[in-house]
Amino acid sequence: MPDEGGFDSHPTVQPKVDYDAPDFRNNSVQRVHTTLSEQLTGLNSALQSKNPGEIRDFITRSADSIDRSVLGVTDQEDISSTPDTAIIHAFGMPIWNKPPDTQRLEAEILTDLATRFTQGELDNERFAQGVYFAQVLLHKYKNGNGRTARSLKLLIEKAGDNGAVSEDDTRTALGIGRQGVTQTGETSYRINFNPDFERMVLGVAYFGLEKGLTQDEIIGKLKLNGTLPEQGLDALSQRLMTPKPQLKTDFIRFMTVRSDLGWCNFNETQ
Numbered sequence: 001m002p003d004e005g006g007f008d009s010h011p012t013v014q015p016k017v018d019y020d021a022p023d024f025r026n027n028s029v030q031r032v033h034t035t036l037s038e039q040l041t042g043l044n045s046a047l048q049s050k051n052p053g054e055i056r057d058f059i060t061r062s063a064d065s066i067d068r069s070v071l072g073v074t075d076q077e078d079i080s081s082t083p084d085t086a087i088i089h090a091f092g093m094p095i096w097n098k099p100p101d102t103q104r105l106e107a108e109i110l111t112d113l114a115t116r117f118t119q120g121e122l123d124n125e126r127f128a129q130g131v132y133f134a135q136v137l138l139h140k141y142k143n144g145n146g147r148t149a150r151s152l153k154l155l156i157e158k159a160g161d162n163g164a165v166s167e168d169d170t171r172t173a174l175g176i177g178r179q180g181v182t183q184t185g186e187t188s189y190r191i192n193f194n195p196d197f198e199r200m201v202l203g204v205a206y207f208g209l210e211k212g213l214t215q216d217e218i219i220g221k222l223k224l225n226g227t228l229p230e231q232g233l234d235a236l237s238q239r240l241m242t243p244k245p246q247l248k249t250d251f252i253r254f255m256t257v258r259s260d261l262g263w264c265n266f267n268e269t270q
Contacts, residue, residue: 019071019143025174028072033170035069036151043159052114059110059131059152063140066151070144070174079141087139094230095197099248102138109134109256116257124160128153129266133255136196146196147174199264200255201225204232206263207254211240 018024039062046058067079087095099105110131117127135149150173158165171177205224209215218224222239224232233251237244255261 017071022176025176028070028174029167029170029176031072032066032069032147032151032174033165033167035066036155036165036170036173039065039151040155040158040165043155047159050118052111052118055114055118056107056110059114060106062155063135063148063152067141067144067148070147070151079143081139081142085139085142089228093228095228096137096139096200096230098139099137099252100245102140105249105252106134106138106140109253112257124156126261128156128160129261129264130256131156133199134252136200137252137255146194149196150175195265197229200229201227201232202263203255203259204229204236204251206259207251208236210254210259211236213239 042058043062046055049055064079068075068077071079073079081098083098083100085098089095113122113127113130113134116122117124122130132149132153135145135152139145141148154165154169154173157163158169202225204227205218208218208222208224213222217239222232222235224235227235233244233248236242237247240247
């Protein structure tokens with residue numbers, strides 16, 4: 001994913017950090033735990049203001065602080081993804097391309113979510129899920145988008161319960177302990193896909209339903225329930241004769257704000 005000298009005269013070459021390595025995640029627990037505890041205090045204050053703009057601005061700043069903590073980088077280092085950033089399948093196919101104009105989309109989505117939350121149209125859980133998907137789908141950072149998304153969801157849930165962030169909570173947000181493969185029998189195994197990927201695939205199918213397509217067409221003809229999200233939106237764009245960029249923006253708003261997400265399982269291991 002494009003996201004994520006010595007004693008002689010040769011230029012300094014910094015070793016590449018593997019931000020996804022298990023050791024790196026384990027070593028970041030204490031640092032991220034401290035950051036999340038600090039951010040929870042600020043979030044509680046922002047939510048108590050009942051001011052959508054203040055809540056939006058806090059979440060935007062908090063996401064940056066969390067991602068920097070996840071990666072262990074300074075305020076001076078560039079953590080932002082680029083327009084050509086994509087999540088790439090192991091076989092080289094794009095799972096998800098970063099949408100254009102993410103800054104505007106983020107401001108609009110977070111304002112809408114915060115307004116609906118303060119007006120009682122969204123409960124704490126749905127607000128947290130919307131913020132989570134905003135981080136995943138806008139893909140603002142070179143690395144750590146999933147961890148930042150899970151962390152923000154956790155903070156909003158904790159704020160609603162007047163709870164504290166435990167180290168176990170932090171480990172879950174960092175994706176520590178999630179098994180890539182589960183043994184289901186003596187000689188059988190199941191590959192556990194990233195939950196973000198599974199939710200996006202299912203989301204495209206439900207988005208097709210919202211657009212008026214029948215279940216038979218979605219599953220039988222377009223096969224949106226088994227297609228990579230980017231390719232699924234390509235198929236929908238052709239079927240609905242809607243420009244892909246417009247459809248993608250609409251899909252992100254569907255996932256973050258409009259859908260009740262009742263079909264989306266958040267109880268599984270992150």
